[in-house]
Amino acid sequence: MIYCLNPNCEKPLNPDATFCQSCGTQLISQLRNRYRIIQPLGGGGFGRTFLAEDEDKLNEHCVVKQLAPQVQGTTALLKATELFQEEARRLQQLGEHPQIPTLYAYFRHDNYLYLVQQFILGQTLRQELRQQGTFSEEKIWKLLSELLPILKFIHEHQVIHRDIKPENIIRRSPREDLVLIDFGVAKQLTATSLQQTGTTIGSFGYAPIEQMKYGNAYAASDLFSLGVTCFDLLTGIHPSHLYMEHGYGWVMHWRQHLKSPLSAQLVQVLDKLLQKDMEHRYQSADELLQDLHQKPQPASIPRDFSLPQPPSRINPRQSVFPSTVLQPRIQLKHKLLAGGIILLLGLGGYIYWQSLGHIPTLSGHWGDVNSLAFRREGTTLASGSDDKSVKIWNLNNRQEIRTLKGHKDIVYCVAISPDGQTLVSGSKDNTIKIWNLKTGKEIRTLKGHTDWVNSVAISPDGQNIASGSYDNTIKVWNLNTGQELQTLREHTSAVLSVALSSDGKTLVSGSADRTIKVWNLNTGKVLRTLTTHSGDVNALAISPDGQMLASASDDKTVKVWKLNTGKEIRTLVGHSADVNAVAFSPDGEHIATGSDDKTVKIWNLDTGEIIDTLKGHSGKVYAVAFSPDGKTLVSGSHDKTIKIWQLP
Template sequence: MIYCLNPSCEKPRNSDTTFCQNCGTQLISQLRNRYRIIQPLGGGGFGRTFLAEDEDKLNEHCVVKQLAPQVQGTSALVKATELFQEEARRLQQLGEHPQIPILYAYFRHDNYLYLVQQFILGQTLRQELRQQGTFSEEKIWKLLTELLPIIKFIHEHQVIHRDIKPENIIRRSPREDLVLIDFGVAKQLTATSLEQTGTTIGSFGYAPMEQMKYGSAYPASDLFSLGVTCFNLLTGIHPSGLYMEHGYNWVMHWRQHLKSPLSPQLVQVLDKLLQKDIEHRYQSVDELLQDLHQKPQPASIPRDFSLPQPPSRINPRQSVFPSTVLQPRIQLKHKLLAGGIILLLGLGGYIYWQSLGYIPTLTGHLSEVNSLAFNPSGTTLASGIDDKTIKLWNLNNKQEIRTLKGHSDKVYSVAISPDGQTVVSGSKDNTIKIWNLNTGKEIRTLTGHTALVNSVAISSDGQNIASGSYDNTIKIWNLNTGQELQTLIKHTSAVLSVAFSSDSQTLVSGSAVREIKVWNLKTGKVLRTLPPHSGDVNALAISPDGQMLASASDDKTVKVWKLNTGKEISPLTGHSGHVNSVAFSPDGEHIAAGSDDKSVKIWNLDTGEVLDLKGHSGKVYAVAFSPDGKTLVSGGKDKTIKIWQLR
């Protein structure tokens, strides 16, 4: 198997051939006759990351980063290239430390820049927090003891990391030592840089005021981020929510969020790390290490104490879900970078960024965009439109591939099969059509509904289609033959939305009489009817793990339910108009929704934070996450599709 390195290729996996079977690009079995790409690890604003094998090191795993920035304009590209080169220089400079990834190579091939670095097997502290819960005081002391020598090392090499947070600290397996990663935004500390302000970059809540407001970074700046990291791991509370609500004043009251007491020694250390003003903080790692020598013995650390608890957070990995969720309203913040790049940061590790004054937009629709669906590789997007058509788009070059014509009325819903070969559409003409995605040819038309088809869904095993109609019924069809398998008749009003569970055994439906029904597809029986919304149920989504259901309604809320019991977890509020669409991120940690209020909101289910995305000039009817979770798309009444880049 050879992986095509053309960033625009829709189907990059190939057998051992000379040219890509999809895009025609000449295939490279090994970069520099040495590095063989195995699989993609993800991508972001500045490039794509791959897991690879190094033939010169007995096929040892390594990480290959390819610079393929999704930016508009020469100045933005220059800045992206500069940041990529700086990351390589930092790794080369610092890689002699055993707890910093080693730079193996940096080179250009076919007009793309590549960076090859050491692969670190393990999990980030963010992942550890989610799996094991909040850290004890002993664990925080141990973290400081292990991490401070690494930070001291980089500071002695005149480098400020500028983005210390749980996501950028890996506990290596099986050694269990800590590794500091992601030097893509690191800053060289020189006499010149001390006198000048620079690029404002970092993560909201973790980065100190001098860094976010003035673009300045010092050793004390990294120590502030270290203090916030400790706070996050101790409390489980993401600091971006506190930052958005209170600014930097939240650090003055960090102790009120503790769930159990800390020793006076650790309180003193964290107090000094979390000072808003840089002159009141520790100025160096050595200064902090002196206080660490005074840490208490384990027996003297308090272990049981009760404080008033803040509202619980939704944690999709817990077996028992809380009934409330903290929901600070977070407006999307942005920072101007040199070269015209806007960095948008916040919301549980998500980083949104666009070029200055530019939200990538797909135009060319003649009417409203009602539905959106990605193919499995995330390279092709289908949009269902009021003008009776479906459009297919190439997300890499933002160009229309083709328009599918055949419906005689508005297309309300589209879905793409798990194998990426088939598009299914539901229309006001009472029919469902099945199309070949690669050729755009209509395969067959399914008839049987006596009123418009408002929603279609394809089961995760790729075998069946579900369609919800204004004739108050749901029909289940065989995707391959078009045969009608069963009709579900229990709703007393129009069926507005349908969704399959991840195991394809359960179907959920929502209706215009505000009710949600959960069906057993083997028996065709209703398992349960959920308590009603106070408005029409316009859209449904089931989390990838099959544990949670999200429902969007005219009552301006998204409700989150435990699917196997029907228990409501919590409503997600903030929209001021009807909520028309809802989607789970691929990791199940975020929910996005589009509304009549012209905005898209994204909620973090771990923290309850909500992020507003504004850019549409009309009602938002559709939202969809890309399969890798790196992109969100939204479409609506303004006849456009907006593309929101996530890292």
């Protein structure tokens, strides 16, 4: 079947033929000999949208938009054409963000303009509202935390979306992340545009007064529309109906439409978003993100406050991790103090506290946080992300120092040299980049892997790099010259993790072939192969003294081994999903692990007991790292954030 592309055709679906059987227009089987139209997805205004197949990408689905303006007059037609072209420019500019559709092509064919973009499989929030009913407060907090980094990104690129509403937000399947679509009315915010009155554009009820009355749009305008979107999803009431009856007066009384009470914190946030006067609103996504980070977290404390049975051996340093007290059979009383702190009282005085409030969070990445590495002084942290960047953070003030850009795809791994001068990153673009950590300048790019680079490690003397790749190999490089020294090829599937011993003589690798290999780094020979994991080996860590190895796997377990013999010491069971990350504490007495179950766990290595389970991430945890002094643990997640956990 061939779909007729004449916008005025009443029966556009045709059998294979040369001309449309309804309107007589010549049929096009493939636009540009590449894009085959399958079915219409919708239309209106100045464009029609189709689902199509891209023959050059093995018939991958894509979206084709056709400029078919249903407007009269030369001025209106020119404006429609301008907006269509602007949408293509915006997608080209912003499409590198994983939660904004990518532009594939923009061209003219038979006097019509076409735009081809990425197809997002999923459903809009409007469809979700109809199927599942109104959103809970928890879902609104999650919506804000996921959508604000996207708005921050487009605003930093001087683009205002101008049409934020449930129809233009898709929850992608199966990843369940949010994607912002339809940049057909997006506006480039330039010095010139700030001085001009623009065209009135947007959706009634969602767009603020400065946009609808004067044609002006700013970051605060999109944030108003975001607030209206939250109201719509919370109440199920379409704001256009309220707008038609009350104009912008309805935003002063939005709370009267709530079906159930909201927390004071969310009411305060929505009140500030829904201000009629722009100067009283949040002025930036960053400003709102700061308020989101102050949202109280629920505490998980047992009702009777009984403590677990103690392990056979107690180390004093273990006794005050944030949510478990390893003291023998003490029944505790609790007291709520100012600032949301619970103080537990037991024999011998105050032995434990837990903050119920804010978990310090670093936000700035707009993709998954895959890897974390501390500088030796302990206040500088590096993070690698799906957004193709590496960010450097100051943990003292919790501020971003700089962003390193140069990779063309996801950054899976980062490592910092022992002297703190150099950072190494590995990427899905098959390369390793070496950076000057102080200046953020790229020193060189190492090319040699033929597939994704999943893991990098730097030798203790700072001379060599080891890298593991989806090409099933490990490569060893000279850090100073970039020379490839050797390639190790014993794995039969992707190498997911590499680690180097403290003496620099032993290399360990974990693979999707479910094995761990221990190598003599000097000779490149395999010393032993460890085979008891029943799933991919995602992460490895060697203890500071070089005696123990920890491995994390898709089989939901962590295994601890004697490194010099390969003997399995114990298997740690407690996560309910794949374990993605593992790290030793600096004293070598504990390990931390991160999992698809969205938790971080801290374990006692002597006993194999879980000391603490840290909850706060809303997505899978991909990275964990201890600070050099052991007082701080950081974790990176699919939720695009880094959590900072303070340890006693």
